[in-house]
């Protein structure tokens with residue numbers, strides 16, 4: 001097999017010589033225009049020397065081949081309860097080597113490289129990923145106006161940062177000029193620099209030594225990254241063009257540095273534009289959100305974790321991840337028998353099958369072949385997420401588009417597809433004239449869905465403007481009009497619930513808010529396969545609303561006690577979910593406060 005094929009790559013414009021890492025192309029000279037002649041000569045001399053010793057990123061990627069085991073795989077197998085195996089259609093997969101219990105850690109791995117997202121630039125230390133509480137002492141590099149470190153990391157991190165500060169400083173502008181994602185370029189640079197010999201010596205990468213494990217945590221090395229899969233060939237042309245432009249300028253900025261140390265040769269002189277592009281593709285396929293720690297609920301950083309990247313996606317996952325500073329932990333969310341595949345979810349699983357598949361195809365460049373997507377639609381919970389209730393008297397079955405049952409259907413196919421009931425087998429076809437007497441949406445599910453979409457979009461526009469009173473009216477009307485016509489688990493009904501709950505809370509109506517919250521929890525429990533942090537969040541909201549109601553002025557003692565008990569029960573759910581998904585819970589103090597008498 002062609003080695004490129006094995007790596008899953010189609011290298012487009014990359015020539016065979018550059019793939020070997022021995023070709024220095026024209027882009028390098030662009031960055032040298034403003035260097036003096038003697039400096040140019042010095043650089044050229046170094047280039048000649050490096051031709052003999054340098055092994056480029058592309059070259060390493062090809063040698064390792066994305067289909068084989070990662071270099072540190074044996075190390076991982078010694079501490080984690082799974083091994084890598086090839087599964088048809090899904091490639092390398094993590095397969096349990098024994099029964100794994102819910103809550104067990106299956107991967108604990110330090111990021112090879114990470115960056116804070118630009119919108120959270122000052123919220124985390126760029127060296128240890130520790131939260132920087134507002135007003136806490138920190139050091140912000142005034143030259144690049146990018147790097148921010150906590151006091152503890154400041155000394156070591158700064159001496160390393162100083163070397164690359166000039167390049168870091170240029171990324172904002174490069175990203176703008178190339179219409180390329182700024183965070184992507186920062187992570188590409190961080191990843192390229194993780195190859196640095198001097199970085200390893202300084203121990204800036206972290207507590208452990210790369211390529212080792214300690215205390216059950218694996219510290220992967222750069223060559224593990226090189227064993228990861230990319231889908232560079234499948235990326236959209238405009239993404240590739242923007243990334244190429246960004247990488248060209250990034251390389252130019254790197255080659256302008258004069259480091260006069262081992263990094264000069266290992267990084268500045270050998271890194272090609274194709275290497276950087278390949279790292280960008282690697283980031284695109286493998287980067288994981290991190291930093292949703294403490295009070296924050298959203299990702300604030302992005303990191304590369306080669307062993308976490310061995311886990312395939314499933315729309316019915318049995319594992320979840322949670323980061324703690326630079327370490328990513330993956331835990332089983334339910335018991336997993338020996339020999340079963342361990343999977344996480346890369347996307348929101350409360351979406352119809354076609355939407356999930358589309359998202360994975362467009363953003364992650366693969367066709368999902370997970371257990372949930374492979375089961376027949378008429379037997380899967382997926383039919384409810386896009387189904388309408390059959391209006392044939394006494395039937396109560398679920399109507400779904402026949403196109404949804406097919407593996408792949410074009411948008412036009414979907415729009416023109418007949419709908420069929422899973423119980424009475426009635427067929428409603430948009431291509432045929434509907435019965436003259438009937439004006440009911442039940443006879444035209446395609447119109448029902450399109451009306452519902454329009455109404456929800458209109459209500460959400462008001463909600464986004466924080467006009468909670470008006471939004472509540474619109475959302476309540478929406479639910480009243482479409483409940484009983486769309487399936488109760490339909491994604492459009494589900495999508496209306498959280499904003500409605502938030503409107504109720506904003507308007508001080510905890511009674512209605514908690515009722516809606518229970519409906520959300522009920523839907524999530526029916527659709528998801530086990531505990532998730534999203535579910536814990538809703539239980540937490542529920543607990544808070546019951547606690548608020550227990551505190552209501554003038555409430556009878558009996559009712560107050562009841563709400564106290566319900567709050568306590570909700571917080572207990574949060575505690576048990578957090579124990580599984582995070583290995584610890586933040587609920588202890590809340591629970592002692594809400595303890596019913």
Ligand SMILES: C[S@@+](CC[C@H](N)C(=O)[O-])C[C@H]1O[C@@H](n2cnc3c(N)ncnc32)[C@H](O)[C@@H]1O
Pocket residue numbers: 066067089090091092093228229231285286309310311312313314364365366367368369370
């Ligand atoms: C982070 S990697 C996971 C490890 C990968 N299987 C490998 O061999 O390196 C993600 C890639 O694995 C494949 N993959 C993951 N989940 C999949 C699924 N449910 N169906 C099909 N392919 C999947 C896709 O090629 C995807 O881009």
